[in-house]
Amino acid sequence: MKFLISNDDGYFAPGIAALASTLARHGEVVVVAPERDRSGASNSLTLDRPLSVRKADNGFFYVNGTPTDCVHLAVTGLLDFRPDIIFSGINHGANMGDDTIYSGTVAAATEGYLLGIPSVAVSLCGRSGNNFSTAAHVVDELVERICNRPFSRPTLLNVNIPDIPLDALQGSLVTRLGRRHHAEPVVQSLTPRGDKVYWVGTVGSAQDAGEGTDFYAVANHHASITPLMIDLTAYDQLDGIKSWLQP
Template structure:
């Protein structure tokens, strides 16, 4: 198999190296990742300047753009083959619930999906970053399943793995996205010139974290696998909006 890998933590991130080593046991791996941390970049494309692609000493390639730029550049012009799968990660930190809207990790996988390639975003849920091996074990299982039973159409999977030792992992389960409360307020500070600057506040606590959600799964030592859809249409509101627009 042939894999394209990207992330949003940057080409130097330990999770990216762990993912590349894991997928390297299954086939050919090409890494195209951002040159710096682009967490929260979402699905943005760089349209106001050209992009450059360079190669690091470890063989990874890096781009002066967003995670979406990396996948788009690789698939639509730079690679001389079409990947069998695209993986994004392993992110240092969770991407669950509403976080997926902002996540550069999920965005890189989304771009692969939009280009017609089965794509998987993988995140390690914890601040310590001590158990990337657990996430790699989950990735191994996903690749083996894909090889044995490939999907008939492109799929976009969002995977979150608790940051725990592998023996503590209770399994892998299919989930839906949970929901968070509103984020905490921005934090005001002063720069050396005395001007007001603002830091984006912390994410809110989980609001919908019931059984079956990604929040519930990881809290119960399960790896969460959520299939994502890109159609943002609010179908239940179509008739209401149609009537509202009538003169």
């Protein structure tokens, strides 16, 4: 099996090293990741300048662009093979609920999915970052399941693992996305020159975090596996909008 790996934390992040090491046991691995932290980049593509690709001492390729740039460039020009599956991560921090809209980790996987390749975003949910090995174990099991029962069509999965020791993990659950409250207010501060600047506030607490959601699974020491779709059409509004066009 041939894997393409990317992330949004940068090619130097410990999570991507753990992911590459895990997937190398299952096949050929190529890493193409941003040269710096691009968290929150979402699905942005760089269209106003050319992109450069360099190779680090550890063999990872890094790009002066976004996570989406990395996957798009790799699949459409850089690689001499088509990946069987794309993994993004292991992100240091959760990507659940509304976070998936902004997440560069999920965006990298989404780009692979849009290019017709099964893709998986993987995140470790916690600030400590002490248990990437737990997330790597979940990835290892997931790859074995995919090998035994391959996807019948391109699939996009969002996987979140609690930042806990492996022996505390209670297995995996298939979930839906939860929802958060609105984000906290922006934080104002002053530059040394006295100019007012603003920092985007922290994410809000979870509003929809009941049983069946990704928030619930992680809070109860389960890995959360959420299949995602990209069709943004509001089908229940089609008839109502069509009525606008009627005389």
